[in-house]
Amino acid sequence: MVRIEHIGIAVKELDKANELFTRLFGEQQYKEETVESEHVTTSFFKVGPNKIELLEANAADSAISKYIGKRGEGIHHIAFEVDDIEAEMKRLAREGFQLLNEKPKKGADNKLVCFLHPKTTNGVLVELCQEIKS
Amino acid sequence: MVRIEHIGIAVKELDKANELFTRLFGEQQYKEETVESEHVTTSFFKVGPNKIELLEANAADSAISKYIGKRGEGIHHIAFEVDDIEAEMKRLAREGFQLLNEKPKKGADNKLVCFLHPKTTNGVLVELCQEIKS
Numbered sequence: 001m002v003r004i005e006h007i008g009i010a011v012k013e014l015d016k017a018n019e020l021f022t023r024l025f026g027e028q029q030y031k032e033e034t035v036e037s038e039h040v041t042t043s044f045f046k047v048g049p050n051k052i053e054l055l056e057a058n059a060a061d062s063a064i065s066k067y068i069g070k071r072g073e074g075i076h077h078i079a080f081e082v083d084d085i086e087a088e089m090k091r092l093a094r095e096g097f098q099l100l101n102e103k104p105k106k107g108a109d110n111k112l113v114c115f116l117h118p119k120t121t122n123g124v125l126v127e128l129c130q131e132i133k134s
Numbered sequence: 135m136v137r138i139e140h141i142g143i144a145v146k147e148l149d150k151a152n153e154l155f156t157r158l159f160g161e162q163q164y165k166e167e168t169v170e171s172e173h174v175t176t177s178f179f180k181v182g183p184n185k186i187e188l189l190e191a192n193a194a195d196s197a198i199s200k201y202i203g204k205r206g207e208g209i210h211h212i213a214f215e216v217d218d219i220e221a222e223m224k225r226l227a228r229e230g231f232q233l234l235n236e237k238p239k240k241g242a243d244n245k246l247v248c249f250l251h252p253k254t255t256n257g258v259l260v261e262l263c264q265e266i267k268s
Binding site for chain 1: 135136137138141145155159181182184205206212214215225231255256257258260
């Protein structure tokens, strides 16, 4: 794993959260993007080599609304950048981690992603992500 | 803010968690350290320019035991590296964020640290940290 690519934070209202994190970082978000398949709208901030991704639910059955309903707003997942997502998925499956998708899927910010089940990672929702080469 | 310095993860049993995160990263922790003032034992993994800090409580009244009692194991805080912690604390107080300590205090890994109250940061426990120069 190359570095922390981003931290995902579940928020109720993206506009308010954008304003809050702009005050926190002293700098505005650099993009917003809706990921239809995940029923979320995302917003990204840069912090040096890392990013913060705010996540607002678009639908009541999105994973983010369920998460907020259960635990409130807060840190939702850690995403690690990897060089070869398929090799890393195979290695982690062999190590006993449970993958939430069998094949890499298209995520926000031009990435192929895969999530690991938090029950196999000490309660931490871990995302692997790899930039899609154009 | 320069980058994500580390992510703090609350765990019940540090030995088991060290073994799990070693399998996740394919690399062992590079140090363990007890922080008496916080009643925690910590363990650090490197992931490129970032770190993961595992936190196990040493005492029933430590913030980490309370956190695990309420929410279970999982991501506890995000720490951002800053160049000048006192200036950053003043800036954030002016912006309306609530600081949990008025002066920087000594944290793990040779750092001066300050925490922001999660009620002012969308439920996210934010730590500022600055390397102590020898």
